[in-house]
Amino acid sequence: MKFITEFRRSELAEGIISQIHRKSKTPARFMEFCGGHTVTIFRYGIRQVLPKTIDMVSGPGCPVCVTANADLDKAIALAQIPDVIITTFGDMLKVPGSHFSLQEVKADGADVRMVYSTMDALNLAERNPAKSVVFLGIGFETTAPTIAASILQAEEEGIRNYYVLSMHKLCPPVIRAILDSGEVKLHGLICPGHVSAIIGSHPWEFIARDYGIPCVVAGFEPTDVLQCVDMLVAQIENGESNVEIAYRRGVRPEGNQQALKCMEQVFEPCPAQWRGMGEVPDSGLKLRKEYQHFDAELAFDIDPGPTHEPRGCICGDILRGVKTPLDCTLFGKACTPEYPIGPCMVSSEGTCSAYYLYGEGFEG
């Protein structure tokens, strides 16, 4: 099986699209939680090929976007401490904090480096014993296990100059928060594929059971998303609400036990600040007591001062699915990928960036 081209075949897609058109009778609104799905949906113009009965909204599943300014400011304050090397995934560099972005403090002399894996950060710590290497731990359940693994390895090898600023977020609690707020009425949820590869499909069951909303875990190719929509439509038309997997090649119901074990060994749930949603209970991860010596927030004395949000930016509302980028007065004018104001325009998985780059609503 070819894992990419097989899932981008137009004949296959056409078949699923016409099936969806045949089945869908009841108007329904689906949310794709994950920024990766947002990109697939816009990149392949999936909204254009769906029947009028189906309304799609983007959710908060972009880790860079949901990082609160208060956390960003902590990272930027850490970067300004002498002999600290900040290591991070690429997109974080450009996100504007309350006053600066990491990119700006880097240009000003701070040592900020883009890495592709936590192990690169750990190697950097090993090679620079006189420096402190801080990894900016952002991401969902997908990245948290790899960061946990780097901490376990640092512990085993006695590396004492490696730290993590844990800004991790957990997905199921924030979906509960969105549903409880009642701001958006949802009839189906496209559950994140990579997150589910780790946590499995069981953690979504409360949504189907308690809220009566069908849930389908999807992969990231266009036909994956179409198949997921087809399965959601089928549940709606049959009056069912179950958790199903449309991404069998990546996700098992029980998830990845080894990754979960690793994550649970190092981290424990804690309240977390989400951009646009404020504090959500048990939706973050902090280092357990045994591993607190790796916690950058405890190891360094940082006081980033009060935060402030960019005026006019509605990223928070967009992340909750309440508004779209087209509702924003800054979108495409003051705020573009070249000069982003809010994080949803910075991140490659951000909703504003997807709207802008792929020209949603453009009749070509």
Added chain:
Amino acid sequence: MKDKILLAHGSGGKLAHELVEKSFLKALANPFLAKLDDSAVFNLSGRLAFTTDSYVVSPIFFPGGDIGKLAVCGTVNDLAMSGAKPLYLSLSFIIEEGLPQSELNEIVDSVQKTAQEVGVEIVTGDTKVVHRGSADKLFINTAGVGIIPEGIDISGINARPGDKVILSGTIGDHGIAVLSQRESLSFSTQLKSDCAPLGGLVAEMLAASPNIHCLRDPTRGGLATTLNELAKQSKVSIRIEEEKIPVRDEVLGACEMLGFDPLYVANEGKLVAIVLPEDADKVLKAMQENYYGKDAAIIGEVRVEHPGRVVMKTCLGSSRIIDMLVGDLLPRIC
């Protein structure tokens, strides 16, 4: 220590002369260089094309090429994209002290081999050696001149509604091949850079139709950026079809892993041609008969509406805008 390039090799003194004689004159032998004068002197008549480019690729050796081959191909291709027959090149090295002499020799050999394939001569050059850390191993600058045959008028402003857009082969090979060798990221792939001189291909295309409107090589910024440049320069829109664009499975796979879109990944041996609709098939056929154009395909056409925009029909039948590259996808790939 003996086989390393030292600061003295760039001093203009004895070691510098030795380097020129042993490394450059021997490999690049031609009557222009052999004179050892301050400038190359030659006669040319006709319309001249003149271009320059600097090469800072890291690593300097990559699958399918090296910085030397790249430096010749890049400048030859820039000349060819204006329809010129490339003739003479300059070659300047900025070397970081400590570069192994053997690596330099290997690169000079590669320059010569590529120049020979295209039929251009390196007629003038320069070498500077800088302190460790002031450059990264080796930077090269080349400039080149060529002659544009009578009756050829190729420019980015010439695309007209109805014209066909032809791509010479698979996209993204160079960017992904170079990236696979980066220390921080190395992943295993059989993929090779497409780095190639396109002078011969262009000559055959022009023989098939001298009326080609635009030619451009989609290097940094990839196919997406090149098409946007052409659409903006000619004040037209370009509509392409996703399924017509050739992409290797290895490139698709790496792009998925790294979060890139192959449309934005660099090429060093590909070109985009915009031609009259009635000439499209014969130009395509001429391309497919050349090794460097064997996978050529018509990928779209030029339209009137939405001037300056590039629109792609996706594999699902929907459309989306293809914008220019924002920021740097991959630094130092050429």
